[in-house]
Structure formats: structure tokens, C-alpha cells
Amino acid sequence: MREIRALVTVGGRYVGEAEPFTVDSPWWSDVRPVTEHLDRVLGVTTSVLRLVGTTSGGARDGVVTYQVEADRVPDGLSSTGRHEFPDHPLRLPWARPGGPAELVEWARRHVDVTGSPVQVKTWNLSCLYRLPTASGAVWAKATPPFMADEAAVIRLVASVDPSLAPELIASEPGRVLLGEASGVDCWQPDDEVIERIVPRWVGVQAAVAGAPRLRVRGVPVPGFGLPDTVLHGDFHPGNWRSGGVVLDWGDAHWGHPALDAARLIGFVAPEVRPAVERAWVDAWLSHYPSSDPASALRHARPASHLVGALVYQEFLDNIEPSERVYHLGDPEAELARAQAFAV
Template sequence: MRRIRALVTVGGEFVGAAPDFDVESFWLNATEDVVAHLEAVLGVPVSVLRLERTTEARRSGDLVVYQVEAEAMPRVPLDRSVDHDFPDHPLRVPWARPGGPRSLVEWADRHVTRTGPAVQVKTWHLSCVYRLPTDRGPVWAKAFPGFVADEAAVIALVREVDPTLVPEVIASEPGRVLLADVPGEDCWNPTPEVIADVVPRLVAVQHALAGPARSRVRGIDVPDFGLPDTLLHGDFHPGNWRSSGVVLDWADAHWGNPALDVGRLLGFVDPASHPLIERTWADAWLAHRPDSDPHQAIRHGRHASHLLGALVYQDFLDHIEPSERVYHEGDPAAERAKAQASLP
């Protein structure tokens, strides 16, 4: 449960605060329920621009304050007892500025025929995501910052090997991608069947895309144990899997040792699943590289994935404006502690 305060702007000018309200979602970047409530109360279309402040990122019941953009003056009086301004910040992402979300939807509309209102599902420093109903079913418009990978380009590489492992790209341009819907559910607790499906298919793609060694990402080195440098997903936790076998969110993709991906996965799942994941991943690599030692690679990959996580989270903190740091404050230190605890 979160307590929400919306500071409403029209054309970048503050017009008042809406009455506080509660939403069930715990995630600070989840906006669908926030937008639905405000549109019902204010009587005009709105979008969440950015997180203005919050008292605590991970405690239920704390006050969360958003800057919210209304497309027209609200049809109800708002609280103007306290004035607010919203100075720009050099690290602010384009979709957190006035007109940013609308620009993303207008771009998507040039590529699909929409049959209903676009729904803002998420916004934060890493992405702004809309679900659009269209004559071809739901599609997903996503904006992303320049310090992450070009998802469309990465998906195109994977599709050359296994088009069923990634979503269909309908359109893309720098900083934006429009994706077809993917059936199924997110797999935060993947079944053995899903593990047995997704893990070997990623390995097959990585084996096919392997090439000459390149510079290690962010200085993280893993002994190769006979495994190649290849394309990594970068955030291969099961929340980025769909039960239909498609892997989403390739924004953290990079080049390196594939043990980093399985290490990331093991850090997210129930320890009871670890033996199955390790066996499935190792058997898949042995089928492609019989002279490799994937079991030893796993031992190092679990440790190195936390070192990489610390650097990635610090990279986020270095690239985001102060009000958004609450999402990742403390994460680099937490990952370093996990790395220390997982020394091979």
C-alpha cells in the first residue's frame, strides 16, 4: 500500500495538488493505478512525469509524491495552499519533462492503429512504458535512456538465431521501441518446465553468437573455463521471462562470459531451484562445448554477477537525477556484500 500525492502541472506550470489517495501497488515506478485514479477524479487525461520525492523506497504506507501532467485544466478545484516549482535537471530523462509521455504515444501511433486510450504502466529513470490497444491486439511502447543498450538492435541479433526467444519489434528509433504483446505471465517463481525451456534456448543463442573476445564489460573478469565471450542478457532474472518462453527487457545486454547471466539468475530464485538451474545450464553448455567446464564457471559467475551488479547500480546512480536515487540508494553496497559472501 502506498499513499500518493499528485502535484499537477499543465504545460509545465503547477496548477495544484490533488487529494491524497492510496494504491495497492508497492512498486514506486508502477503508474497504471495512479493514473486511473487521477483521471477519474480530475476528469482529464494525465500521465506521471517523475518521482518528486518519497520518504522511503521500500516501506509500505509512506508518502510518495509525483509530478503529474494533465493534458488540460482539471475539472475540479485543486489545493493551491502551497506553491511548487519544478526546476529542470541536466540528468532528467526526456519522458520526465512536460510533453514527454505524450510524445512517446504519438510516435507509437504512427506505427499502429490504436483502438482505445493508451495506458501508462510504468515510468522511472530506466523506462517509460505504455500499453496501447490496437487492431492487432495490445502493443507496448517503451522509451529508454542513452546509457542502456539499444533493445531493438539486441533483439534483432537474438532473432537471427531464435525468433521465439524475444518479442517482435514493430518499430524502433533511438531511445524508443514498440513491441508486440507477449502472451503468458511473468515468471518470478519459474516452474521446472519453464526453466528447462528458457535456459537451454538462451545458451543455444549465446553459443551461436559467440565470437572473438572483446573488452570485458566494466572491468568484470570471469575465467572462461572453455566458455566463449558472447552476448549476455545482463539482467536474466525470471521476472524478465514470460511463461510462454519469451525473454523480455534486453536493456542491460552486453558482451562477456555467459556465467554472469546464470549467476544473476541464481541470485533471484528460490535456492531449492538452484540444482535444477545449474544442471540445466551446465548440460546445455556441455552439449555445445563438450571441452568446457560450466560447473566451475557457475562458481565464479555467481560471485562476479554481484560485482557487476554493484557497478551497474552505481552507473544508474551516476546517471539519474537526485529524486530518483531512492530507487537504487544502497544497492551497490548490498551487491558488494553479496559478492563477498559468495566468494568461490
């Protein structure tokens, strides 16, 4: 549970603070319940721009203070002193005044929106809106320049298996507009879901392997007969939909495919890991019969945490100070996990 302090601005100017309230969702980046409450009690349309401060760590719980943008000055605010919101060179477009509204207006140029857009998530790695249309919901997503070009990665994946990636409706640098992916998130995948997604992803990786088409993270894994290829980068089951689509391609890069499998195994419950490893090993053996995927995976387990340390440090190096709290300590934790494999 979070306690919310909302410092309300209009056009970047502070106009007052809403009465503190709580929401059931503990995750700081989950802003849908925040704006739903504020829209209802203030009678205006709001969006969360960014996190200003929090009393806890770990991206959840505690008292969380947001800068919230309203479309007009609402009644019912209290004066809590003077609050300034100076710009910062690392502040992302959607965290600036007018940023969320501009993302929604861009989406409206490509689809006919039939109802009120809903800001679902915002933090230093993305801003995500769900927009209703006559043919179903679509998703407008903005991402920072230090992450992969999600549209380019989706096109690469779809060139081999169009059903594995979300429908790409429109894109421009730092933005994608995506069709709805059916089903639910697969945080606890069963054997059927594993067998439906893992071999298809391996098939894409085998098809596009070769010269790098994306950045290389620089953490080597012995080949064991497998090629370097495109990596999802965050291939945990929460990024799978039960309908068979894989989401969130912003961490994609080029490297050894066992790194994706190691990331996945680190997320699932211990009793599920043998099914994941079996599906992944069998899939690669079907494409590269003389390879040794199981040995590659053993080497990739610690290496995947080294990649994680690099990624988290990149986040810390490229986000403004108030939002570094999302990732503080993460590089050190990943290095400790890698070191634990040597014990």
C-alpha cells in the same frame, strides 16, 4: 500500499494538488493505478512524469509525491503553496512536460491505436505504455541513453531464435515498439519453464559468441572452455514470459555467460536452483563438450554481484537527484554480497 501526493502540472506549470489517495500496489514505478485514479476523479487525462519525493526507501511503500501532467487544467485541485519544477540536465525525455504524450504519438505513427493508451510504468530506467490495437496490445517503451540499444539486442537474439525475443515493430534511438508477449511473468518458474527457456538462451549465446558486439562490463570470469558472448544482464525469471519470450534487454552487455546464470540462481528459490544449474550446465556441454560450466558458475556467483555494483553505480551517476532514491545503497549491497562468498 502507497499514499500518493500528485502535484499536477499543465505544460510544466503547477496548477494544484489532487486530494491524497492510496493504491494497493506498493511499487513506486507502477503508475497505472495512479493515473487511473486521477483520470477518474479529475476528469482529465494524466501521466506521471517523475518521482519528486518519498518518505521511505527501497522503491516501495510510504508516501510518494509525483509530478503529474494533465492534458488540461482540471477542477477539484487544492492549492498547496508554490511548487517549481526546474529542469535538470540528467532529466530524461519522458520525465519532461510533454514527454509521455510524445512517446505515445510516436507509437501511433506505426500502429493504429484503437483505445486509450495506458501508462503502466515510469521511473529513471524506462517509461512503458500499453496501447490497444485491432490485432492485440503493443508496448511503447522509452529507455535512457546509458543503457543498451534494446532494438539492436533484440535483432541479434532474433537472428538466431526469433521466438525468444519480443516482436520488434518499430524503433529509434531510445525507443522500441514491441508486440505483446503471451503468458505471465515467471517469478516462480517450474522445471518445465526452466527447460524451455534456459537452453534456448544458451543456444543463442553459443551462436553469437566471439568478438564483442556490445559494451564489456569489465568483470572477468575464468573461461573454463566457454566463450564470451552476449549477456542479457538481468536474466531473472521476472523477465521471462510463460509463453517463452524474454523481455527487458536494456542491461545487455558482453561477457562470460556464467554471469547470466549466476544472476538467475540468485533470484530463484533455493529448491529451484539445482534445476537451473543442471539445465544451464547441460546446455553448454551440448555446445562445448570439453568445457567445465559448473566450475565457471562457481566463479561467476560472486562476480555477478560485482557486475551488479557497477550497474547500480552507473544508474546513480546518470539519473537526476530526486530519483536516486530508487538505487541508493544498491552498489554497497552488491559489494557486500560479493564479499560474502569469500567468507
